[in-house]
Amino acid sequence: MMGSVWTAVAIGLAMGIVFGFALEKSRVFEPGMIVGQMQLRNFIMLKMFLTAVATGALVLAVLHGFGFVKLHPKGALYAADIVGGLLLGAGIALAGACPGTTLAQIGVGYRDAIFTLVGGLAGAVAFSYAQPWLAANLIGTAKPILFTDLVGLPYWQGAVGLAVVLIAVLALMERWRPWRDDLGSDVDGAHATSTEFKGRIVPAE
Numbered sequence: 001m002m003g004s005v006w007t008a009v010a011i012g013l014a015m016g017i018v019f020g021f022a023l024e025k026s027r028v029f030e031p032g033m034i035v036g037q038m039q040l041r042n043f044i045m046l047k048m049f050l051t052a053v054a055t056g057a058l059v060l061a062v063l064h065g066f067g068f069v070k071l072h073p074k075g076a077l078y079a080a081d082i083v084g085g086l087l088l089g090a091g092i093a094l095a096g097a098c099p100g101t102t103l104a105q106i107g108v109g110y111r112d113a114i115f116t117l118v119g120g121l122a123g124a125v126a127f128s129y130a131q132p133w134l135a136a137n138l139i140g141t142a143k144p145i146l147f148t149d150l151v152g153l154p155y156w157q158g159a160v161g162l163a164v165v166l167i168a169v170l171a172l173m174e175r176w177r178p179w180r181d182d183l184g185s186d187v188d189g190a191h192a193t194s195t196e197f198k199g200r201i202v203p204a205e
Helices: 002-026 031-038 044-065 078-095 102-108 112-139 147-151 155-176 179-183
Strands: 194-197 200-203
Touching (some): 031 044, 044 179, 102 112, 147 155
Antiparallel strands (some): 194 200
16 A cells, blocks of 8 residues: 555656646746737647647556556536636636646746635635535536547547547647747747737847
């Protein structure tokens, strides 16, 4: 039992290091980058998320296919998912942060992120107490189901198919908006040293 706990901790730390490295190098933790994505001014954040989903789908396909992991799907609560997604999106746009970037922002010195972290923790605690009532009176429950169950495919085939589609979408997006054009030299700044060029904000020479 103890060995499995330490193994889980080691895997979590390794994944955290990889995630943190990718987060810092892509700069998607910067408030300007996050708000820019919500305003459809740049698409690096979306590309990172789609890359993570495609990678996760392939890894899960392999691990599940060889019996290393078991899937624990959640029920599809469409109304709750839509409302929750809209609220989360509005919060991300207003705060310039999302749950996965708040600690990174604090680490590099964004003081506003401290309030985002405190608010997120308070919201999580409040929801944990309210969830039984919400489930019984408002949200409801749903039977866990996978998309591959609906279409009658083995999970690994659906996961690989999803990854292939996402990779194709990423390739088209990169052809349309190369990441270097979106990144610029000061995405998180006020563009005081930038000029307009063909409808885009680009760094001034």
